[in-house]
Amino acid sequence: MFYYLWIVACKHSCLKSARLVLEILSKTNCKGLIEIASSYLYIVAVFFILYKILHKFAFTSTMRLLRWHLMSSFLFA
Structure with a gap:
């Protein structure tokens, strides 16, 4: 599970800063941090x-609802 989250963190820009901090801290000897x-x-x-x-x-649920509304408006117009 952690490895999957790590891959997600590496790919998305909103998590890159957290990954960068973790990489910087991994070069130090502070295990608590x-x-x-x-x-x-x-x-x-x-x-x-x-x-x-x-x-x-x-x-997807919004699109389904919108599609149903459009189809029903065309069928019952």
Whole structure:
């Protein structure tokens, strides 16, 4: 699961800053900061994936509703 989130974080620009901070901290010897940054990246990636899923679901359901409305207006006009 974490590797999937890491790939998502690498590909999307809104998560690149968190990944960059994690890479910078990984070059230091501060393990506490690395754990905080990795948990932050994990949380941001989870919320980003949920946002993408909900946005896609909302868009498809809106399009279905719009298509149904247009078809019914043409059929019953």
